Amino acid sequence: MEDESDPSAMPVEPSVARSRIGPTPVTRRSMLGGLAAVGGISVVNLGAFLWAGGWFTPDNLTTSRFVDRFEQVFGKHDGFRRNHAKGVSATGVFTSNGAGTSLCRAAVFEPGATPVTARFSISGGMPTAADANATVRGLGVLFHMSNGEQWRTAMVNTPVFTDSVPQGFYERLLATAPVPATGRPDPVKLAAFLSKYPETARAMALINQTPPSTGLYNSPFHGLNAFRFTNSAGTTMPVRWTVMPEDPFQPVMGTAHPPGRDYLFRALINKVAQGPVRWRFLVTIGQPGDPTNDATTPWPANRRQVEVGTLTIDSLQTEAPGNARDINFDPLVLPEGIAASDDPLLAARSAVYAQSYQRRTGEPQQPSEVNVATVEAAGGR
């Protein structure tokens, strides 16, 4: 084809060269061959584009199929997050004490206040799920830094994460989904899953040993995935972060709880109505050999911890346009000075959250289960 495309390589008869259609002779055969070539190239061209879009590889684990799995397990609820669907928006401030500047050059750690938008949630894709002690609780925080940068983090109350790789998370959703007949996961499927992912079995044991707190307001929240901090001297170190409640931690055992479907959120709303609620922001510095790519494994307890500031939540809002409802707490929205680690969950979370955000923002919006005004009107009752 290369040589055919160069007309100068072809013998040119003067009479044909001056014909209507061009300087080189065109025979029926060359025209058909050429048309076939143009058609073939176009098919390959468009096919490659669709292949890149995943049209011909239906078995690959794509972001779409990941989010489909949430919809398969929890149902599809227009306008809501595919996980941590039930929640409430919050605002407040992060007050840095300056201790973080030795660890990280991000402007957020210089002494001073940074406004935050936050969101308290419980895990699962059901936006009207009843609160339960054992349900994983989430806290998403967006730091609005004064230089226009953002730092977003989504934390949970468990001491470790259940999965070390995205495929494990994807399979766990189905393996732990309750069977309608029993209301519990299929024991055969669950056992098969746990033997395939022993790290999840270990993580679940650790999570079961750690009782949750009585409320959202006195719960710790852990970033779990490792990140990398770089300070102004150029030193990079692996870190994990945690916020610890200033309110005393009160463990809760079993399933007993105050009345109501939303008792966790009601208690939080009543608490914040009385005054700001605070968490100490702690950064743990990893040592060489501490796993940065496995959120199911805790770091040794004696690792150095630096308190870098205080997170204060002083206001809650029912989810509505423009507040935390419309924020994707993508853990890879990071300011200069903070970078992702080699944890494969971080990339997966970023990708799947984006897919969830793209779906829910294009759907009709519905009112949130947790209504701050209704709870406040009812007072402490």
Next chain:
Amino acid sequence: MVIAILFIGVFMVTSVADFNFLVTVHEPLGIAILIFVLVRIGWRRTHVPPPFPPGMGPLDRLAAIYSEKLLYALLLCQPLIGWAMVSASGQPIILFGSLHLPAIAPQNATLFANLLRAHIVAAYLLYLTFAAHLAGVLLHTIVIRDRVLDRMAFWGTPRSSRAAVQAERPVPSSRNSVDS
């Protein structure tokens, strides 16, 4: 560059492992294309393109002119839609380190969803227009062999061919006759 960003775009939205990394490539690349397209449009407004080959029919010429205009329009709009879309999501577009672009649209989830749809439609349209343009060029080069490729190439129109063109048909003197 444009083909690369389109492939990155359709692949990244499916990729669990590489989405975030590819977004950090896709966004600055889109801004670079926006700058290049603005420069290129400025160039086209001040320079007369080479004439069409003499054998090209009026329909082919119209197709060439309007597909080119459509390409320019899409190349200009697509990065702006993407930029506005990310702005509407409330996220900064990071170019390098802490250097980021200002928002060009208000933070609004519904606006984000609509701009996302527009970004997807424009991406497929852009790729189809490119594919049609390429098929047209190939058709003219392989089948009709009228040296239309020389019109676009850096090497310019060869002298012998240009002479043949001039013998066949006077070169349009006004840019309006080919680029109106």
